Amino acid sequence: MTGADPLRPAATGFGAKVGSFLFAHLPPVFGLLRWIWPVPHFGATWMLTRYDDVREGFLNDPAFMVPYKGKLDVIMGGVPFFLGMADTPEYRRDVGAMRAIVRPADIKDRLIPEMNKRAEAVVAGANGEIEVVDTLVRQLTFDVLNEYFGVFAPPGVDLRVWATRLFEFQFADQSNDPSLRKEVDQYAPGLLTLIDNLIAERRQSGADIDDVLGRALKAQAASPDPEAAGYSDKQIRSALIGFVAGGLPQPPMIAPQAMEQLLRRPDALAGAQDAARRDDDVALAGYVFEALRFDPLGPAMPRVLVEDVTVAQGTSRAVTIPKGATVYLSFMSAMRDPRRVADPDTFNPKRPSSDYIHFGMGLHQCFGIHINMALVPLMLKPLLRREGLRRKPGPDGHLAKRGPFADRLVVQYRP
Amino acid sequence: MRQTVLSVVLEVQPASASRLREIIRGIRKAEETVKTDADWYYDRLRHGVPLLQFMSMTVCEDAQFDPVLVIECNFDGAPGPFWAQLENLYSKELRDMLRCCQRPRGKLQALFDHVTAPESRAAIAPFLEAATIWPAVFHIGNRGLPRERSERETALFDYCQKRLDDEPALRSRTATEVHAALRTGALAQFPWLNKPEQPQVSTAENIADWANLIGFLVLAVAVLTVPGLLLRSTFPSWLPALLGILGTVWAGFHLNWMKDPALPGLMGLPNPPVIIFGIGGVALFGAVVSVGADRFLHWSCVSTVGAMICSAGALLAVILAWIDVLETADPSQTAPPLNEQKIRDQIASEDRITQNHMISIVHLKPGVLRAILIRAGLWGLGYFLRLQARDGYLASMRTIHFAHWAFVSNGSRLMFHSNFDGTWESYLDDFIEKAHAGLTLAWSSGVGFPPARFLAFEGATHGLAFKNWARHSMTASQFWFSAYRDLTVNQIERQVLVADGLRTPTLPEVKAADWARRL
Amino acid sequence: MSETEVPRVSDRWKVAKEYAADVQGLIASPFADLPEAASLFLSLPENAGGSWLHALRQVIAVTPALGLTDPSIALAFTCSGLRQMGMDEAALGSFSREFREGMHQIDRSRRLGDDDKTTSIPGGPVWGGNTFDPYGKQATKTPVTVHAVLLLYAKDISSLNGLIAKAEHALSEAGVIVSHRVDIQVTEREHFGFADGVSQPILYGPAIVSGPGTESKWHRIPAGEVIIGQTNAHGDLAAGPIVAEVPEKPTMLGVGNAPPGYRDLGRNGSYLVIRELQQDVAGFWNHMDTEAAALGGGLTGEWLAERVVGRKIDGTGLLPETVLHPDSSVARTVNEFGYFNEDKDGLSCPLGSHVRRSNPRDGLARTQDEAHALVHSVNSHRILRCGRKFGPPPADPRQQDGVARGLLFMCLNTDIARQFEFVQETWLLNPGFATQADEVDPLMGPKGRMSIPACPFRHRPKIETFVKFAGGEYFFLPSLSAIDYLATL
Structure with a gap:
């Protein structure tokens, strides 16, 4: 299946066109909503658009429950995964178990x-023209991180396709597309078996490899009750599936979007290139995540209320949302809210962390936040260091999206 | 470029005051021990809240009131983003601090409950915004200079100094050539030199400043003349004239000024006795015009104007006399009870960096006239300073970064904050010796202030009494932050001039020499 | 320029007759005619009381301001000394905070720059009052505790030695120890070689008889800046200590400015600030030579040293040639000048030089209008200096001879915070003084850069510290009647 397109064919027809036009022009719509209708709703679907409210929604995890459990069960074969849990002892156990083996020190010592090295090799080998989404970022992400996790696909399996489909099913399939479900029903058990096999093989071979899988198995062996410690085979499997399917499809979305935003702003691009050439990774990250503020991972995250909640209590826009409602927390809108973000329409690479909600907040803040913050800028860095970086003339030189996914962006540089 | 000066003042549950102080000290301790940058304290706050210039958090005790928590903030831009940045950093601490405060009544209550409820995760910023107390008058030393710009210009200034130190060969060049040499090198490191900066005072701000002052003056004149207009429109012309003259005569009898040695003039105005005579004359003149125009010429328009003039003169005279009567009888506290331990705490916290901070809260004298005058006085002073003190100078001194006065405790107390260069002694001496009038105007309504005359005279000139009074009203802040601990107001302006020079492609020799003197 | 061209303080003004018998002579004159002197720093026994003053009075008497007498004597007390003599806490509490806390109080030490190891002698200052501090943190302890200082002045060394012997004998009889002694002289030049004592304030007021040539706007200060009980520069009566009246114990002390029920202990007295400053002459000159050479352009060590000090070696002001016109009067060239009109940018006398920092005159003004007001303001922060040098002058200023020498800095003022400490903190050690950035007094402050304005741009040599603090304290210099009172303790 190598060579298959990780993205499904684009939707066609008038509705899809209107949808994609709206999707591309969300910021002014959100601007208007924040001003005149900060908590819009249609039936049982609500949306929070102001910074304060979005923040409250993310932080108030007991009331704003993540709605992921149903589909996660499909993917994980019914084994609970922390992404779908409330703040329970099981949640803390599972997250804690993974934090103990996905270590902060790995970022500096190993991943960076x-x-x-790999990013530079890819760019150096590309000879003056490169497609950013797949050839550069997706390839790098899957290569580097799967090796770190210890997840290797057997011949004939393209993890990029499997993971991206499962990701779409989990996070971007609001309409429950039956054709996607058909694919998922094939890939999800496939991935389960694949990981099960990996675990079995590793245990059998007795090889001492220092990757996440290896560490998990070691922790399992050292523990009298692996299940209680969070290192049973099924828990390890769920975590690895979660990382691969939930985490890896994201950098190929955001890194090209950041590049596109930089290409739109010559000053910002020059600044980012200068930072890349000076090897100032902190400054470079500032440019990349500021660029992303203009086109983040998505417009909003869904939550489901487990009780009646009064949002913005004590203010004039206070509104009570009933139990059971689906509430979309628009972090895209929040990051452009001038009530809390200074000069939100200005590109400023030195913003404080409070201006960003790229990774959510609170209990379900992205597990990979530190890895992503460190690695995403580095995926673009070798490209930014090149002289004469520019769009490829023609439509390929502008970021194309397929649904919420970045599809294609070709840039040129002096080889 | 807008800058905001504000404070949040909340009553504290007395039993929780010491816990509150501990929380605030905890923030300070964390900032002073967590170092991410080799030679800088308060890194977290400096980077996390890039808009912030100066901030203090203080629990102020008072024998007559429950303690209050005062959070004083001076920052760039509008309040919203600032609070978001601060909350992002100190969300837990701020919530715990609010929990030590008394539950406010009125419209703040629901917000307070929401923010302080157990396990609450609601945003704190909306409450802090709603609880904000705006200054009655404020002063900004480096108006329109955001911290971000001062930091850039500091780096540029240091770059220039280093080059001049390291390249003795430049000494044999002309100033124009030195400028060119520095500019060429600087452009590579500081590309912003090629971009225009936001003006320090924008056109809109400029128009607003003038409109405010003119509006204030028009309103003041209206308030003084309206009684004449109303009386004249209902009664015959002799009544307002008679009332005006009676008022002026009453004022004349009650003024004590003739017994005192003449007071000096103020800001180019003649001294008070001359002004008072003049005001009496104006009232009399108005009365004569009003009656004369009505009786003999039958010009009712002119008569009305006369009545208004008479009204203004008489009211002013009455107000001055009333003030004089009040001031003569005012008790002042010649020996405020100085708590040595409190003063020691203040002194121990002072003179650690280039700037110092003071917070003082005083009670206000009673009476309707005082209540009106202190508000109108501070209001007008504020508008006046916005125009007069744009370059940061108050009289001949330029040492204040941010200062403000605000009414607290429902208008019964006056709070003063200042973030200034140099020592507390030199700051007060500056006022005593150079700018006592403005200070006396703002503070002479405070209970116990050294005896003042006509609101703006004497008062602060009583050096020792004034210093004792000021000290005893102060509290050592549990937390105080300066975003640039070695920059004076003067140095920030000096850096602006150096940067401005380097923005210009070439300077002729005379201008270049003038520019080079700043280095 | 010879010494006689510098008008003596005593030539310019005198203490009026009705005050002169009560005011100590040191206030009216630094006894320049008595070149040999010694400062005896005394330590009192526990519960010393005032009787030792009786014993001392049997052999020598403190000199009043009635005119020059040979020998002359001055006497002053630290706060710890007064406490040791049994003064009650209520009376001690009426002294100024600075005096009560002492020079070595931990916050004061920081603000005076004395906590900086590089500006003190190795091992830290040797002597101080070691004042008991009931508040805050404990003051830094010095090895030697000083309770009082006895200053003895004589015409020649032999009469001085006789005087010292007499005093020491009487003191030791009373159990008082001379715990530290510094022999001091009048010399034409201070040890670095500069003419000294040029700029002194001129007192005026009801307690003063002004002599000719005292109208100078640059140096006139009200007597209350030096004499307690007189009107000071802020228009208030200079505050001093008071003691409660005790009916069964009649006292010579007058009522003065004291409220009913009290007697005025401070009236006609003053506060005396003493700081022992060691000078490394050879270090200074060798450093000046090196730094001047590094600046290039043929600049000499003398040139640089004159900029550091802010005067020429002969005491003339560093003013533009146009101002130092040969026809102008001597007085003007010596001391009657401002900076605003003559040298606003410091091209002649650097803005940060020691003399300009010590007395900025009108140099901090922004406009001509302000210049006058600023002189008035600056003159609210003057001190009356009466220090002398210790140690022999160096034979060769560039040759290290290992001999201790320096300045026993002494000055009189009534508001230590507003006068001495203000000069030290707000002018000398203020890194932002006169629009400068991060520079302090090149002579007294810790090492650092010093900007010397020049064309096309400033020099900025690095100046090390060669004047080091060896000990000091704040003293109360009582009136003669107050000394009589203290003797009854």
């Missing part, structure tokens, strides 16, 4: 050098 590896990413730098």
Whole structure:
């Protein structure tokens, strides 16, 4: 299946066109909503658009429940995964177990050098023209991180396709597309078996490999009750599926979007290139995540209320949302809310962290936040260091999207 | 470029005051121990709240009131983003601090409950915004200079100094050539030199400043003349004239000024006795015009104007006399009870960096006239300073970064904050010796202030009494932050001039020499 | 320029007759005619009381301001000394905070720059009052505790030695120890070689008889800046200590400005600030030579040293040639000048030089209008200096001879915070003084850069510290009647 397109064919027809036009022009719509209708709703679907309200929604995890459990069960074969849990002892156990083996020190000692090396090799080998989404970012993400996780696909399996489909099913399939479900019903058990096999093989071979899988198995062996410690086979499997299917499809979305936003702003691009050439990774990250503020991962995150909640209590826009409602927390809108973000329409690479909600907040803040913050800028860094970086003339030189996914962006540079 | 000066003042549950102080000290301790940058404290706050210039958090005790928590903030831009940045950093601490405060009544209550409820995760910023107390008058030393710009210009200034130190060969060049040499090198490192900066005072702000002052003056004149207009429109012309003259005569009898040695003039105005005579004359003149125009010429328009003039003169005279009567009888506290331990705490916290901070809260004298005059006085002073003190100078001194006065405790107390260069002694001496009038005007309504005359005279000139009074009203802040601990107001302006020079492609020799003197 | 061209303080003004018998002579004159002197720093026994003053009075008497006498004597007390003599806490509490806390109080030490190891002698200052501090943190302890200072002045060394012997004998009889002694002289030049004592304030007021040539706007200050009980520069009566009246114990002390029920202990007295400053002459000159050479352009060590000090070696002001016209009067060239009109940018006398920092005159003004007001303001922060040098002058200023020498800095004022400490903190050690950035007094402050304005741009040599603090304290210099009172303790 190598060579298959990780993205499904684009939707066609008038509705899809209107949808994609709206999707591309969300910021002014949100601007208007924040001003005149900050908590819009249609039936049982609500949306929070102001910074304060979005923040409250993310932080108030007991009331704003993540709605992921149903589909997660499909993917994980019914084994609970922390992404779908409330703040329970099981949640803390599972997250804690993974934090103990996905260590902060790995980023500096292992992932950053590896990413730098591979990214430079990809760009150096591309000879003056490169497609950013797949050839550069997706490839790098899957190569570097799967090696770190210890997840290797057997011949004939393209994890990029499997993971991206499962990701779409989990996070971007609001209409429950039956054709997607058909694919998921094939890939989800496939991935389960694949990981099960990996675990079995590793245990059998007795090889001592220092990756996430290896560490998990070691922790399992060292623990009298692996289940209680969070390292049973099924827990390890769920975590690895979660990382691969939930995490890896994201950098190929955001890194090209950041590049596109930089290409739109010559000053910002020059600044980012300068930072890349000076090896100032902190400054470079500032440019990349500021660019993303103008086109983040998505417009909003869904939550489901488990009780009646009065949002913005004590203010004039206070509104009570009933139990059971689906509430979309628009972090895209929040990051452009001038009530809390200084000069939101200005590109400023030195913003404080409070201006960003790229990774959500609170209990379900992205598990990979630190890895992403460190690695995403590095995926673009070798490209930014090149002289003469520009769009490829023609439509390929502008970021095309397929649904919420970045599809294609070709840039040129002096080889 | 807009800058905001504000404070949040909340009553504290007395039993929780010491816990509150501990929370605030905890923030300070965390900031002073967590170092991410080799030679800088308060890194988290500096980077996390890039809009912030100066901030203090203080629990102020008072024998007559429950303690209050005062959060004083001076920052760039509008309040919303600032609070979001601060909350992002200190969300837990701020919520715990609010929990030590008394539950406010009125419209703040629902918000307070929401924010302080157990396990609450509601945004704190909306409450802090709603609880904001705006200054009655404020002063900004480096108006329109955001911190971000001062930091850039500091780096540029240091760059220039280093080059001049390291390249003795430049000494044999002309100033124009030195300028060119520095500019060429600086452009590579500081590309912003090629971009225009936002003006320090925008056109809109400029128009607003003038409109405010003119509006204030028009309103003041209206308030003084309207009684004449109303009386004249209902009664015959002799009545307002008679009332005006009676008022002026009453004022004349009650003024004590003739017994005192003449007071000096103020800001180019003649001294008070001359002004008072003049005002009496104006009232009399108005009365004569009003009656004369009505009786003999039958010009009712002119008569009305006369009545208004008479009204203004008489009211002013009455107000001055009333003030004089009040001031003569005012008790002042010649020996405020100085708590040595409190003063020691203040002194121990002072003179650590280039700037110092003071917070003082005083009670206000009673009476309707005082209540009106202190508000109108501070209001007008504020508008006046916006125009007069744009370059940061108050009289001949330029040492204040941010200062403000605000009414607290439902208008019964006056709070003063200042973030200034140099020592507390030198700051007060500056006022005593150079700018006592403005200070006396703002503070002479405070209970116990050294005896003042006509609101603006004497008062602060009583050096020792004034210093004792000021000290005893102060509290050592549990937390105080300066975003640039070695920059004076003067140095920030000096850096602006150096940067401005470097923005210009070439300078002729005379201008270049003038520019080079700043280095 | 010879010494006689510098008008003596005593030539310019005198203490009026009705005050002169009560005011100590040191206030009216630094006894320049008595070149040999010694400062005896005394330590009192526990519960010393005032009787030792009786014993001392049997052999020598404190000199009043009635005119020059040979020998002359001055006497002053630290706060710890007064406490040791049994003064009650209520009376001690009426002294100024600075005096009560002492020079070595931990916050004061920081603000005076004395906590900086590089500006003190190795091992830290040797002597101080070691004042008991009931508040806050404990003051830094010095090895030697000083309770009082006895200053003895004589015409020649032998009469001085006789005087010292007499005093020491009487003191030791009373159990008082001379715990530290500094022999001091009048010399034409201070040890670095500069003419000294040029700029002194001129007192005026009801307690003063002004001599000719005292109208100078640059140096006139009200007597209350130096004499307690007189009107000071802020228009108030200079505050001093008071003691409660005790009916069964009649006292010579007058009522003065004290409220009913009290007697005025401070009236006609003053506060005396003493700081022992060691000078490394050879270090200074060798450093000046090196730094001047590094600046290039043929600049000499003398040139640089004159900029550091802010005067020429002969004491003349560093003013533009146009101002130092040969026809102008001597007085004007010496001391009657401002900076605003003559040298606003400091091209002649650097803005940060020691003399300009010590007395900025009108140099901090922004406009001509302000210049006058600023002189008045600056003159609210003057001190009356009466220090002398210790140690022999160096034979060769560039040759290290290992001999201790320096300045026993002494000055009189009534408001230590507003006068001495203000000069030290707000002018000398203020890194933002006169629009400068991050520079302090090149002579007294810790090492650092010093900007010397020049064309096309400033020099900025690095100046090390060669004047080091060896000990000091704040003293109360009582009136003669107050000394009589203290003797009854």
